[in-house]
Amino acid sequence: MQGTPGKRIAWLPTLTAMRQDALRAEHLRFVREAPRGGVLHCFVLDCSGSMLGGQRLALAKGLLSALFDRASTSRAEAALVCFGGAGADLRFGPAVPRWWNERWLRPVGGGGGTPLASGVRQAAQVLVRSARRKPTQQRWLWILTDGRSGHQPARPLHADEVIFVDFEREAIRLGRCRTLADAWGAALFTPEELIA
Known part of the structure; x- marks a missing residue:
């Protein structure tokens, strides 16, 4: 979310970057002007078995529905890649999601392993x-996962911005979303931070 300084401060991302610290220059996030070439939001949804626990997949689908609505309102293109079990597949787009609604997400089920590398590879092809x-x-890559994968895929070259949405809720956390976000120079949010 950090970028070339603009004229207006984006307060929510700035406050999120601050956490409990005093405000410093590196915390500042700015409102971006819409790029002339438009925007593509490529969403990568973890549909593995671990996402079924604690209603994480249901929460992810609700957040995804809201993000698709935002994309539609701003006339941005969106794409949806789902991964779980043995692989990944492109479920939507890229296209402007004019008719998107939660009925399209209801049939997306979960189960099996967490082939994060397959999901990232499929998204990289879209990008x-x-x-x-x-x-x-401008191409934004959103990865919605609980990070219960041992894969450490490389950041796709054509992703201008990357956002990890961390659904990990276990008492003992692996912190793999944080590790990947740090390695990729990506933003990291919890679903609650994006819903607020």
Whole structure:
């Protein structure tokens, strides 16, 4: 969310970056102007068995529905990649989600392993095609997962911004979303921070 300083401060991301610290220059986040080439939000949803515990998948689907609504309102393109079990597949887009609603997400089920690398690889293909088709488009990669995967995939080259949404709720946390976000130079949020 950090970027070239603009004229207006984006307060929610700034306060999130601050956490409990006193405000410093590195905490500041600015409102971005819409890029001339448009925006693509590529969402990667973890549908593995571990996401079924504690209604995490249901929470992720609710958040995803809200994010698709935001994309639609801003006329941005969106894509949805789901991963779980043995692999990953593209479920939507990229397209402007004019008719998107939660009925499309209801049939998305969960179970099996957590093939995060497959999900990231599928998303990278979406981003590469987008970069060829619309080179001036800004591409955002959103990864919604509890991080219960041992994979450490590389950051896709064509992702301009990356946001991890961490659904890990166990008493003993592995912290893999934090590890990947740090390695990728990505933002990290909990679902509650984005819903607020």
